[in-house]
């Protein structure tokens with residue numbers, strides 16, 4: 592029988608652990624048992640992503656043994672907050688491969704703090720990080736905005752424009768026409784916006 596899991600990823604402090612504990616409580620309420628595995632290697636001991644990656648990779652055997660003992664068929668993996676682990680270092684990809692071999696069906700859940708999503712340039716940064724994680728891991732992927740309760744009324748309204756964004760328009764608004772150095776970047780921003788808009792039109796098959 593296959594088991595199911597979510598890799599809960601996202602930048603440090605974005606709300607991964609809060610999401611896991613809320614999901615855990617929600618499942619308790621609906622009488623479903625799930626298991627949360629904390630993969631964050633005590634961040635205070637590692638402020639260097641590759642080191643954390645190695646530490647993590649060296650413990651795959653341990654993780655495999657632990658998972659064999661867990662009877663629940665739904666596992667949330669609370670992942671480290673260093674986004675480099677998803678985009679630059681192969682460790683998360685190796686984890687996905689190991690879980691696939693163990694007959695897990697895995698989905699990526701990428702948590703982004705909504706406070707960083709209401710300015711066009713920060714939106715681009717968050718979106719590209721989420722996108723490169725998705726491209727790197729090659730698993731079904733869902734983006735979730737956290738901390739909506741902290742947004743002002745105005746920010747909540749602004750956020751609506753980012754749910755189905757017209758990126759070229761949003762980026763254009765952010766850059767002041769009078770400022771010459773901003774002008775230099777306008778073209779670059781427009782190209783990135785077009786590339787991302789086109790990428791979202793691709794139909795993934797097979």
Ligand SMILES: Nc1nc2c(ncn2[C@@H]2O[C@H](COP(=O)(O)OP(=O)(O)OP(=O)(O)O)[C@@H](O)[C@H]2O)c(=O)[nH]1
Pocket residue numbers: 601602603604605606607608609610631634671672673737738739740741
């Ligand atoms: N108001 C509010 N606070 C939140 C929400 N989600 C998370 N927080 C707070 O944000 C802080 C960071 O949340 P965590 O869940 O620890 O974030 P994390 O992504 O696991 O952090 P790292 O383990 O450091 O990568 C904590 O103080 C949480 O209480 C939310 O939806 N609303």
